Amino acid sequence: MSEENVVYIGNKPVMNYILAVVTQMNSGAPQVMLKARGRAISRAVDVAEIVRNKFITDVGIGTIDISTEELESREGSNSNVSAIEIQLCKG
Amino acid sequence: MSEENVVYIGNKPVMNYILAVVTQMNSGAPQVMLKARGRAISRAVDVAEIVRNKFITDVGIGTIDISTEELESREGSNSNVSAIEIQLCKG
Numbered sequence: 001m002s003e004e005n006v007v008y009i010g011n012k013p014v015m016n017y018i019l020a021v022v023t024q025m026n027s028g029a030p031q032v033m034l035k036a037r038g039r040a041i042s043r044a045v046d047v048a049e050i051v052r053n054k055f056i057t058d059v060g061i062g063t064i065d066i067s068t069e070e071l072e073s074r075e076g077s078n079s080n081v082s083a084i085e086i087q088l089c090k091g
Numbered sequence: 092m093s094e095e096n097v098v099y100i101g102n103k104p105v106m107n108y109i110l111a112v113v114t115q116m117n118s119g120a121p122q123v124m125l126k127a128r129g130r131a132i133s134r135a136v137d138v139a140e141i142v143r144n145k146f147i148t149d150v151g152i153g154t155i156d157i158s159t160e161e162l163e164s165r166e167g168s169n170s171n172v173s174a175i176e177i178q179l180c181k182g
Binding site: 038039040041042045046048049053061064065066067068080082083084086 | 129130131132133136137139140144152155156157158159171173174175177
């Protein structure tokens, strides 16, 4: 999957990310990957659910992966944060 | 799966839910289902990741499902909330 088919979910309003997914799919992308970390994980699930229920009804949920990523703070200490990847597939 | 193998994730500290999962698995449950809605979704992912990385290292992530649930408010209006189910399997 090319990098342009990935939508990183952050702290912006949900509708921004929905628009990004819909735009990519309408321009021909057969699948879009949602990636989120920490508290944005629940927003990523919202995006996936709203896209498939309200916007592109022939979109299905593909594989969902969860993982742990290690972040280094500016002081050099490490902290772990959970991450999710949700694959949306058209057709 | 019997109802006792389900851990509902809410707003308590993550460690409470981790303890619930570890207790169930140590008393013989081969799998435990984590269920969460709304903002607790990211906490459910934290619980799954911490259990398998720190507490029971032979636990794997089974299927992960996301869905939308309809909640009725006291005034009678409906609102939608995203939900996640994460299956943890031992062995």
